Structures are given as C-alpha cells and as structure tokens.
C-alpha cells in the first residue's frame with residue numbers, strides 16, 4: 001500500500017449527474033428551536049389540475065431527503081474540503097469531550113508525522129478527532145436517559161414529520177375546494193402495526209423516550225460532525241442501508257465517494273463502507289468527510305487485512321486498536337459479530353450453505369483454531385467502553401444467518417440471536433446504542449416468527465435485516481426476491497433494511513445496480529410504512545395518484561421514487577412534449593384508458609344527471625363496442 005500516491009487529489013470531483021437537484025424539486029431547510037437546527041427536506045412542486053377537471057392548485061409536497069448538500073445547487077461542494085461540520089457546535093457545547101492531539105490507535109502511532117498522509121486523512125479540514133473526557137459517556141442514549149433532549153433529537157423529530165401539517169394547511173388554503181382537497185389527500189387507511197405505537201406527531205420528547213428505552217438509535221459519532229441526524233427504530237420511518245466498498249478487485253477512492261453520493265441521492269439512509277484490500281483507511285476518510293448520512297463498517301475486515309488475511313492471527317489488542325482507529329475517524333456504527341459462540345459452530349455442519357457471513361466465518365475460523373470463545377464476546381464490556389467514548393452504535397452482526405431457504409430459522413441462527421439479546425443488555429448497561437442484524441434467506445411463512453423472536457429476545461432493540469430473500473431461485477433478481485421479504489419484515493417491525501442489488505451472489509454492483517437496489521428497498525420500506533400506518537405515509541401516494549388520474553404526467557414522474565426512469569419509459573413510445581398533457585398513455589392508447597373513461601363518465605353523468613355507476617355501465621358498453629370494432633389490443637393494468 002502506498003498512501004503517498006497523489007492519485008486522490010487529481011480525481012477529487014463529484015459526478016455532476018449525482019448532484020443535480022431532482023426534477024421540480026428544491027431543497028428547503030426547516031428551522032428548529034435554535035437557528036443552527038436546519039432540517040433539510042425536498043419540496044416537490046406540482047402543476048395545476050387542468051381546468052376541465054377542476055383547475056385546482058396543487059401545493060408542493062415535502063419528502064424526507066437524505067442527499068445532504070449534494071442536491072442543493074446553492075451549496076459549495078469541494079470533496080477535498082469535506083462537508084461543513086453542522087453538529088460541531090452541539091458536540092462542543094456539551095463540554096464532555098476533549099480534542100486529541102495524537103491519534104491513539106496503532107494507525108496513528110505508526111503513521112504519525114507522515115505529512116502526505118495527513119493531507120489524505122483530513123482533506124482540507126485538518127480536523128483533530130475528539131473523545132469523551134475521562135469518566136464521561138457521550139452517547140445519545142446516555143443523554144436521553146438523563147432526560148436531556150439534544151439538538152440531534154429535535155432535528156430528528158422535525159425530519160420525521162415531513163411538514164405534513166404545513167402541507168395539509170396549504171391544501172386547505174389553496175382555494176374554494178381547499179377543505180375537500182385536504183380531506184381527500186390527507187386520508188389514509190388505518191395501519192396494522194405489529195407492536196408498534198407511532199404517535200400522530202413525532203415530538204422531540206418521543207424521540208428521547210425511544211432512545212432511552214433502547215427501541216431506537218441515533219448513529220452519530222462525535223467525530224462525524226458532518227452528519228445529519230437520523231433515527232433507526234420501528235416507531236419511525238423504515239430506513240434503508242446501502243453497502244459500498246472496494247474489494248481486492250478494484251474501484252478507486254473517488255469511485256467510492258461517487259457511490260456514496262449516488263446512494264444517498266436515491267434514498268440511502270445510511271451507507272456501509274465494506275472496503276477490503278488496499279487503502280481502507282484513506283477510502284473511509286474520504287467517504288466520512290463527505291457523507292451527510294451515518295457510515296457503518298465491519299471493523300474485523302480491516303483487522304484481518306492487518307494480519308494479511310490469516311484469521312487465526314487476529315488478537316484482541318489488534319482488534320481494539322482497529323476499533324479506536326475507526327472511532328476516531330468518525331464511523332457511526334460497527335458491525336460486530338460477537339454472537340458467534342463456540343458451541344454454535346458445530347450446528348452449522350448440517351446446513352445446506354454453512355456460514356455465509358464474511359465476519360461470521362472469520363470469527364468461526366478463529367474460535368476453531370484457538371478452541372476459545374471469540375475475543376469479541378470475552379472483551380465485550382471493553383468494546384462498550386470504546387463505543388461510549390465516541391458514541392459509536394453497535395450493529396450486532398448475524399454471523400450465523402441462513403444463506404439458503406433450507407437453513408432458515410435453524411438452531412445456529414436462533415442460538416446466535418439469543419446471545420445477541422444478552423449482549424444487548426450489557427451494552428445498555430453502559431448506555432451504548434444497539435441494533436441487531438438479521439437474515440438472510442427466509443421463506444415468507446417464517447419471517448414473522450423471526451421478527452417476533454427478535455423483539456422478545458433482544459428486548460425490542462431495533463432489528464436491521466439483509467432482505468430477507470424469500471426464495472433462492474432467481475440469481476440476477478435478488479433485489480426482488482429480497483425486496484419481498486424486506487417489505488414483510490419491515491411491516492412486522494424491522495427498523496432498517498439492508499439493500500440487496502441485482503448483482504447479489506454474482507458480482508460487485510456498479511452504479512446502476514446500486515440505484516436499482518436502493519429504489520427497490522425504498523419502495524419496500526415505504527410499503528411497510530403504509531402498512532404500519534405511519535402518520536402521513538400515504539400523502540405521497542395520494543398526491544401521485546391524483547396526478548396520475550388527472551394526466552399530469554410530469555407530476556406523476558416527479559412524485560415517484562425514480563422520476564428519470566418513469567419519464568424514460570413514458571417517452572419510449574410518446575416522446576413528444578404534447579403527450580405530457582395527453583389524456584392517455586401508450587399502454588391502452590387513447591380509446592381504452594380507464595382513467596379517461598372514468599373522467600368521461602363523470603362528465604357525462606354530470607351532464608345527464610344520472611348516477612355515476614349507471615353512466616359507467618353505459619360508457620363501458622360504448623367502449624366495448626368500439627373495442628370490438630377496432631380489434632385493438634388491451635393490456636391489463638393494475
């Protein structure tokens with residue numbers, strides 16, 4: 001590894017396509033109780049309803065936005081300087097941290113005084129890391145348990161409400177039809193929330209209470225002051241994580257920064273840097289300094305690099321130093337596979353697919369080589385001491401997750417889950433925030449059982465699952481096999497969904513795969529929010545449906561998760577600008593559009609003064625005759 005190569009400096013540019021604002025969207029900031037609480041949201045504006053259909057004004061809607069300053073054209077982006085440290089003031093004014101003049105890990109000691117490396121490490125910022133003062137605890141859980149509402153908690157409360165009340169008020173004031181519209185567009189089906197209790201309005205006090213109870217976490221390392229606070233818990237919006245990271249097979253540092261900005265553009269709520277191979281430290285530095293979302297890692301990967309890939313050579317001391325190195329850099333949560341116990345390893349012998357977790361297999365190998373419990377388990381309390389000095393959250397790894405439908409919910413997986421529950425209690429004793437990782441591959445009928453056991457054994461600590469994939473038979477489509485499981489488990493109470501891309505099991509995802517995986521998980525998460533009855537989740541669906549019904553094509557595209565793709569598909573057959581107001585699309589053509597027919601029916605009924613259903617039957621009959629006459633093809637649409 002040669003950290004002194006100047007290759008990074010020459011490529012320090014963000015991809016323009018990844019930072020342009022989304023169509024018809026504007027970044028707004030909602031101010032909290034103090035001027036430095038500025039909560040970002042995306043405002044999507046809409047056109048008016050055509051005059052023939054009511055001519056209403058459609059006020060803009062507000063959606064959750066994790067893209068940071070990247071989609072704000074007024075922000076100055078310089079990835080060599082990093083993002084502004086928006087939380088710096090909050091961290092400093094608590095008075096419980098101190099600046100470290102020297103890095104205290106092996107990395108810091110070995111590389112101290114390396115000027116070229118300093119340049120790389122803190123691009124343009126030269127920021128020094130902080131740590132809790134001796135005897136203090138700087139976790140959000142610690143503050144919450146003392147009854148303190150931090151600016152981070154208030155920020156989150158504003159963020160989760162997504163300006164719902166303002167939107168409904170804007171609707172009311174939009175014209176003579178205001179009351180009717182507010183009722184129509186604010187209506188939502190009651191949800192069925194398994195064990196969740198989501199209040200109609202998220203207050204800062206509610207955030208504090210959930211954090212204190214351990215039912216939610218705020219991954220917010222004090223050394224990642226650039227991050228915009230967010231929350232992971234089942235009484236909040238379901239979040240998604242995107243994995244990025246180079247492997248031995250390539251991709252450069254700037255490509256990884258690009259992947260991060262690309263992931264958050266499409267809705268990645270957190271990003272995990274799973275880099276292995278060369279330049280791990282530098283890659284991570286660039287990602288963290290430029291990331292407005294929490295960054296997670298699996299520290300055992302880097303520890304393994306330090307012993308040249310020989311799992312049996314890993315030691316507690318080396319692992320501890322790696323944790324400190326990454327905590328000082330600002331990693332917000334660590335995947336730690338501390339539940340892989342010696343006695344569970346033989347249980348995997350009869351599996352179809354053995355141990356599929358990378359971290360899990362490293363630890364299993366170590367345990368077998370030494371015939372000892374892993375140092376992650378035996379030194380767990382010391383790990384907690386490190387976590388609370390920087391506020392790094394645990395993501396307790398599922399090293400024994402099933403890698404096939406055959407292995408789902410077996411003894412090894414469930415044994416580990418129980419141990420993760422015991423470790424949760426230890427972490428909570430230290431006021432350290434915890435979430436629990438879950439599978440994997442699970443058929444639909446076993447998903448609820450898995451979720452229920454997690455809630456019970458882990459005392460409602462947030463669950464964070466990889467899918468699960470609901471079948472093994474579709475390599476190339478595993479974003480879908482797993483999107484199905486993700487939607488279900490999200491509904492049952494999982495707080496964060498780790499995305500799976502179409503390349504799963506096959507290769508390293510490229511940018512298109514990353515986007516495909518994110519959009520798939522975004523829609524799974526939203527479907528779960530709807531099913532749980534998250535207040536206001538349906539607002540976006542209602543607005544989009546109204547636009548669709550009224551043939552406001554541009555609004556339909558722009559309100560969707562992927563406006564570019566929607567527009568592209570539409571334009572494949574009807575590229576003309578005039579088609580953007582046409583009262584049909586190419587799916588059914590001008591004569592067989594059900595929405596157009598319904599509109600005609602309403603007009604007809606209004607004119608004739610007959611009931612709508614009667615008119616509908618009449619209208620359909622006419623259309624049927626037309627259909628037989630022209631012999632046109634009609635595609636089924638949902």
Ligand code: IRN
Nearest residue numbers: 272357358359437438464465466498
């Ligand atoms: C999430 C839930 N279960 C596993 N994950 C993710 O898988 C985890 O957060 C990390 O991104 C990756 C770790 O994989 P291994 O080391 O367990 O294979």
Ligand code: FE2
Nearest residue numbers: 356403441505
């Ligand atoms: Fe798999």
